Amino acid sequence: MTQAALHPMLNVAIKAARAAGSIINRASLDLDILKINTKSPNDFVTEVDQAAENVIIETLLQAYPDHGILAEESGRAHGNKHSDYVWIIDPLDGTTNFIHGFPVYAVSIALAFRGKIEQAVVYDPCRNDLFYATKGRGAFLNDKRLRVSKRTRMSDALIGTGFPFRRGDNFKRYMKMFEEVMTQCAGLRRPGAAALDLCYVAAGYYDAFFETGLNPWDVAAGSLIITEAGGLIGNFTGEADFLNQREVVAGSPKIYGQLVQILAPYTRVIKPEDEAAAEGGEKTSAADAVAAAAAPAKKRGPVRIKKDAAASGEDAPV
Incomplete structure (x- = not known):
């Protein structure tokens, strides 16, 4: 273009x-x-x-x-x-x-x-x-x-991440995720700019990326660049609602599926009714009208992956 x-x-x-x-x-x-x-x-x-x-x-x-x-x-x-x-x-x-x-x-x-x-x-x-x-x-x-990478095995994958850094972030939860991903992939990187990290997935420099605590403006542009490069992006359970969930995972389709399987137990997805109750009946998140609906149009249900499919690098159903 x-x-x-x-x-x-x-x-x-x-x-x-x-x-x-x-x-x-x-x-x-x-x-x-x-x-x-x-x-x-x-x-x-x-x-x-x-x-x-x-x-x-x-x-x-x-x-x-x-x-x-x-x-x-x-x-x-x-x-x-x-x-x-x-x-x-x-x-x-x-x-x-x-x-x-x-x-x-x-x-x-x-x-x-x-x-x-x-x-x-x-x-x-x-x-x-x-x-x-x-x-x-x-x-x-x-x-x-741009096209996402063609790697299919987690053991060959280079994965980007971002460390939690704000007061109130759950460091212990993150360290468990970090250890689990680190022991299954070829390497983890943390340069410190999520918007570029997402673009690096789209370019195939990384095979996947995950982070917690992100805001809509950190991931909105990168999310479209990834999907237009043939990648997938979602929350830790593989659903398309990620902009307002403060958790994101992205990657080439086969690595994405395997990474979701690792990260799904750590999800902290916020349901609209929970958020409304916490806010006294009104949603007041910074994203307001945009974040809840700004995910890609096609909603995906939770990714359910057979263990043997993840291990072999087969396509994961999404």
């Missing part, structure tokens, strides 16, 4: 991502003067996050003033809260890496229409790598078509 053939909304998202990337690259040259605030322990926001988010929102709303916005730093404060179109934005995924000069971070922008992701851009300003997808038209890195 050449630049000229791109969907107009995707072109605007690319323009916004590159503008944010320019701000980030300029700021990376002067990290010693960077102003850093702490949202919570180990969770940082910089003036760069905010400047990048502002230029993204300005670019998108200039082109589509009636669209809605769901952004990491400003939530739903901008745009039309009742629009069928909602842009889901992470202006700088990997802020901790950025602060330290570790060159793994990205801009993530997705467009949901009536709760389904239709456009996606993840831009890595360090490498000038642009990952993008339009629903039904494939996923690309720059001008190269």
Whole structure:
């Protein structure tokens, strides 16, 4: 898909991502003067996050003033809260890496229409790598078509993950998952930017990825890029409801099936009625109208995998 053939909304998202990337690259040259605030322990926001988010929102709303916005730093404060179109934005995924000069971070922008992701851009300003997808038209890195890996055995698989880092995260639960996956795969990696991790699955660099504690803006764009590259993404039980569940697993179909089998016992899926009860009868999650419905259109039931199928690398029913 050449630049000229791109969907107009995707072109605007690319323009916004590159503008944010320019701000980030300029700021990376002067990290010693960077102003850093702490949202919570180990969770940082910089003036760069905010400047990048502002230029993204300005670019998108200039082109589509009636669209809605769901952004990491400003939530739903901008745009039309009742629009069928909602842009889901992470202006700088990997802020901790950025602060330290570790060159793994990205801009993530997705467009949901009536709760389904239709456009996606993840831009890595360090490498000038642009990952993008339009629903039904494939996923690309720059001008190269992306396909997930063809590996079929967990013992050959390289798997990405993200460590829990916020107060209240369940470290013991994660360490059990970590140990179980680590002993069954070829290697685990944790670069620290979930949006890029998902793109690396789409590109076949990883065979799969899993993480807990993620927000919709961390995974929205990457989720479409993965499915358009022939991969699967879901929550730990293999269902399509993952954006508002704070758990995600993605991968090439055969490795995905085997990883779901490992992770399913660790699921913490939140049912709508449970969330409503916890919130005193009202859902007030940041994702509001988008997150519950922003998963891919086709719902999958729980993945049930025969042990011999997982061991042999056969296709797992989904």
